[in-house]
Amino acid sequence: MIPVSRSNSQSFDVVTIGSSNQDLVIRVPHIPVAGETILGNQSGLFLGGKGANQAVAAMRGGGRVLFITKVGKDLFGQNMMTHFYREGFPAEGILVDSNELTGMAQIWVAESGENAITVAPGANSKLLPADLEEFTESIRLSGVVLMQLEIPMETVSRAVELAWQGGVKVILNPAPAQLLNPDLLRRVWLLTPNESEATLLTGVRVDGVESAKNAGQKLLQQGVQNVIITLGERGSVFCHGKGSRHFDAYQVEAVDSTAAGDVFNGFVAVAIASGKNLEDAIPFASAAAALSVGRPGAQVSIPTFDEVHQFMKAQEASGIFSN
Numbered sequence: 001m002i003p004v005s006r007s008n009s010q011s012f013d014v015v016t017i018g019s020s021n022q023d024l025v026i027r028v029p030h031i032p033v034a035g036e037t038i039l040g041n042q043s044g045l046f047l048g049g050k051g052a053n054q055a056v057a058a059m060r061g062g063g064r065v066l067f068i069t070k071v072g073k074d075l076f077g078q079n080m081m082t083h084f085y086r087e088g089f090p091a092e093g094i095l096v097d098s099n100e101l102t103g104m105a106q107i108w109v110a111e112s113g114e115n116a117i118t119v120a121p122g123a124n125s126k127l128l129p130a131d132l133e134e135f136t137e138s139i140r141l142s143g144v145v146l147m148q149l150e151i152p153m154e155t156v157s158r159a160v161e162l163a164w165q166g167g168v169k170v171i172l173n174p175a176p177a178q179l180l181n182p183d184l185l186r187r188v189w190l191l192t193p194n195e196s197e198a199t200l201l202t203g204v205r206v207d208g209v210e211s212a213k214n215a216g217q218k219l220l221q222q223g224v225q226n227v228i229i230t231l232g233e234r235g236s237v238f239c240h241g242k243g244s245r246h247f248d249a250y251q252v253e254a255v256d257s258t259a260a261g262d263v264f265n266g267f268v269a270v271a272i273a274s275g276k277n278l279e280d281a282i283p284f285a286s287a288a289a290a291l292s293v294g295r296p297g298a299q300v301s302i303p304t305f306d307e308v309h310q311f312m313k314a315q316e317a318s319g320i321f322s323n
Contacts, residue, residue, distance in 0.1 A: 018051015057266025113254030140166025143273030186223030
């Protein structure tokens with residue numbers, strides 16, 4: 001476990017605020033286009049949602065994590081609550097909406113490992129700013145606040161405000177992609193878009209390392225303190241006030257890339273909360289993401305801290321990976 005000590009019993013290494021979804025995954029030869037019907041292969045039900053994926057990743061990465069989410073009062077919601085308690089999340093963060101169904105996601109996974117996702121937010125859309133008030137102290141005392149955009153934007157904005165008031169680092173994964181308020185961006189310590197999200201946010205067509213560096217500089221000019229643009233198998237680009245750096249990805253055989261970005265974010269968050277800098281956190285998170293794409297499903301694919309540590313040692317010993 002990554003050692004992180006806090007003096008206040010109500011504080012957490014990472015507070016993750018975000019979505020919980022029931023995923024229906026169908027494996028297909030390729031991602032269908034509009035009007036196309038294809039026969040899939042295997043199918044399965046998995047627990048997902050970007051918020052839940054990132055929270056579980058931070059927990060398995062060694063952190064003490066408060067996950068604030070909302071599920072429906074249905075069978076899927078009940079199963080999720082049981083799962084979250086088993087993972088070790090405090091019960092008070094798992095809220096229930098009696099009038100909405102638990103969020104659902106339809107995920108197509110191609111033989112190449114690529115995926116396409118459609119989400120019906122359900123109870124996630126009812127995670128409102130007022131729900132955060134009872135967690136104000138926990139947010140302000142946390143090491144890192146980690147968020148995504150599968151919950152209402154006004155809730156994201158309120159959480160960023162509370163973290164800012166407490167001097168807490170905010171990591172925002174801007175997915176699903178949408179334009180963001182400049183005032184919000186100026187309060188984000190780390191923004192972690194992928195290629196398409198960075199393209200939308202900057203107008204720069206991101207299709208490789210150099211274009212990612214250009215987009216990252218534009219985001220810094222908008223007020224974000226640090227930017228990591230993830231490039232899949234091409235690694236990631238870290239941009240900050242003193243320059244930029246490309247990090248290679250660990251090369252593995254892809255089975256399902258569904259939660260890879262979420263795993264990356266969760267492991268970055270817990271590494272930062274433990275006192276690591278971003279240059280050390282990125283390889284750690286990249287290794288976790290690499291392990292996850294070699295396994296099917298979302299949360300079931302997330303490795304533990306020990307698995308990541310052993311993987312990194314094996315890669316370094318073999319000379320396969322160096323950065």
